[in-house]
Amino acid sequence: MSTVDRALVLLDLFSEAMPESGLSELARLAGYDKATTRRFLISLGNHGYVEQDPETKKYRLGAALLRLAHVRETTFPVTDLVLPLLNGLRDETGETTHFSLAAGNSMATMMIAESPRANRVSLETGERLPLHCTASGIAWLAFAPEKTVQRLLAKPLKAQTKHSEIDPTRLRELIGAARECGIAVADQSYEDEVHGIAAPVFDHNAQASGAIAVATPVSRITPETSRQIKAAVYKAALDITKALGGLPDRGFYECQKVDLQ
Amino acid sequence: MSTVDRALVLLDLFSEAMPESGLSELARLAGYDKATTRRFLISLGNHGYVEQDPETKKYRLGAALLRLAHVRETTFPVTDLVLPLLNGLRDETGETTHFSLAAGNSMATMMIAESPRANRVSLETGERLPLHCTASGIAWLAFAPEKTVQRLLAKPLKAQTKHSEIDPTRLRELIGAARECGIAVADQSYEDEVHGIAAPVFDHNAQASGAIAVATPVSRITPETSRQIKAAVYKAALDITKALGGLPDRGFYECQKVDLQ
DNA sequence: AACCATTGGTTCATATAATGACCCATATAT
DNA sequence: ATATATGGGTCATTATATGAACCAATGGTT
CATH class of the missing domain: 1.10.10.10 (Winged helix-like DNA-binding domain superfamily/Winged helix DNA-binding domain)
Structure with missing residues (x-):
């Protein structure tokens, strides 16, 4: 380095x-x-x-x-491109959605579209979420460079809830599963009562740069809503990747065929 | 380096x-x-x-x-602190005011409060203005490290208008004058018909970090309005410096006694 | 009041990483 | 077809980064 x-x-x-x-x-x-x-x-x-x-x-x-952020945003307005798509996903699912970028050892929440419902998941722009126990984090890790994953799993991890998985080999399985179907699920592993479904967003090198996620009160998750959200998130991830001029990982395309449970 | x-x-x-x-x-x-x-x-x-x-x-x-800009702004909200003061200066003078930070070999416009008048000076956030022929630039140079000034004057400078001063020794005089009275004046030296009056803003090391300026259509500049604006700019520079936790250069305080023409 | 554990900051011999001349393939003019 | 750009890459030489050891100051604890 x-x-x-x-x-x-x-x-x-x-x-x-x-x-x-x-x-x-x-x-x-x-x-x-x-x-x-x-x-x-x-x-x-x-x-x-x-x-x-x-x-x-x-x-x-x-x-x-x-100043730099201003130059960047007036020149290459990510927000203008991503936010409409995020809103679309929110409208389709009726749940809070957010877009985050990988930053160091966490995911940084860049944009949020909140659910209109009274009982909803609420988060804040700029919030940094751990990689190993959030849907966004797992989704990103699934398509991140192998070295990054190794480095993360080498350190001892902190359990956020009693559902958090912190065993390296089990986490490997979760990451592998996310890579298989292009979607990561986090059931109350970051916060009790909160269910997350996420998919990675890719840059122009087909490297995962961030993720989009739908966060739902666990009470509203049924096999049906889960399937519906997964399909919507998968599609939105492709759309956002495209909007940002990115190129999805080869493997990500093939996930379409996988039955999303 | x-x-x-x-x-x-x-x-x-x-x-x-x-x-x-x-x-x-x-x-x-x-x-x-x-x-x-x-x-x-x-x-x-x-x-x-x-x-x-x-x-x-x-x-x-x-x-x-x-992300970084977001963290900075939610944590240490410069805009929230400076903009009200900038608006105050605009209201007091009736003219467009702006706040800029030194960035490399230019001043970067960070915030603007536009005059309500129909005939007004208009600029854009993020615009970068040359140091040697703008009021903000001269005001900053007047309290910048000597080495910075030397480096700038060593290079050949570009005249923006027929009023632009590009002779190094003459520029030295302008900078010296600005240092004397804490105020820099640029009469159509960046753009025809535009008159600028600026004062430096200091950081916590009593180093000039930026400047505030009032930009006026030259037609409205009279000895009276000029004097009034200079006094207002001087005071606003002190206020903004204070609001940002800065410390004015020792010499800057003494300028109060100088007759502002 | 003596003590220990911090802190921010500094020095300098050593080891490591930065450097830039040179090379390559490609693309756009002349 | 020749000249001159471009983005990108290599590698021996050299200059720069490094960190253990060192202050001085601060703030608890006993």
Whole structure:
């Protein structure tokens, strides 16, 4: 991994859950030496991508990112392309849908279309969800580079609920199953009462870059609704991939033939 | 300059005016070897900060930036803090105001509050303005590190209008004057008929990080309106600096005593 | 008040990773 | 057909990144 890569990892560490952090903590999280971490932070700071609070000495993301995001969005408006499709999926299923991108060791929620129902799953833009116990995460892992999967399964994983699967070999099976049928299911493995169904979205290299998911109160899941949602999610994943100029993995196409239970 | 710094320079090259670019062009603009540039782009791409169009092979800013900007904005909402003050300055002067951050060799427009008048100056968020012939640019240069000024003046500069000053020694004088009174004036030096009055905004290290400016049709500029706007801009610059947790340069405070013409 | 465990920050000999001249295939002008 | 772009890749040389050890300062604990 190049020096530049290592420096950029620091940016990935920041999230809504951890919007600012100290030098030692960042070094620990990234697994770098303190001196190295500090040099990286200074370089990032030179360009306005991080700033340091003069009081607390903590580092946070910098204002220059707003400019870049603005250029990106006015130039290549992902939101404009994806949101209508996400809304369509929401209307079709009647349930909350969301689009997320893989970011470091988690999925970052980029867009949400909430269900109109009173009893619905609700989440927030920017939320970061763990890979191993969410439908989106499993769907992404199923088409992610093998090395990424290995690295994730090597570490000890945290169970979010009593339904969470944290055994590496069992997780391998789940990932394998998702790869088989192009769809991942997470039944209350991230939060009790919440059922997730997700499919990967691909970039132009046929690499999974993110995922779309439908999140449902578990009470509304029946064999019928499940089948219906799976079919809708599968189709929407293809549509969004296409809208973003991506190319689905070869194997993903063949999933159409698989009986979606 | 460290390797990481050099890689990050590539991100700064992208703008609304140049939202995507090829390998050779980027290498040329940054002054790097093609191989080096390519390695940087790949590293940036690994983290989603740039992407490559598979057709044209051109590179553009990546989607991961949206996540970072989102975290930054929900965590440390600059817009929420600055926009009200910018609106206040607009209301006070009746003219279009904007806030910009220094980014590479230009000022990047971050926020705008447009004048309600029919005959008004109009600009766009994200626009990048040259340093040497805009009020914002001069205001920033006046309190920027000496090395930055030297580097800028070393290169040949482009005249935007027949009023643009491009002679290094004359520009030095303009910058010096701006440093004296904390205010920079640009009379039709970027665009004919447009008059700009700007003051720097400082970060927590008392370094100029950006500027606010009032842009006026030159027809409405009289000694009186000019004096009034200068006073308002000066005060707003202090307010915004404070709102952002910044600390004005020592010299900037003393400008209050200077007669603003 | 002495103690230990943190923190942010710094130094410098060593080892590792960055560099760029050179090469290739392809595409678009002349 | 020749010249000059382009994106991409290789590899010996060299410059840069690295991290153990080191401060000074802060904040609990005993």
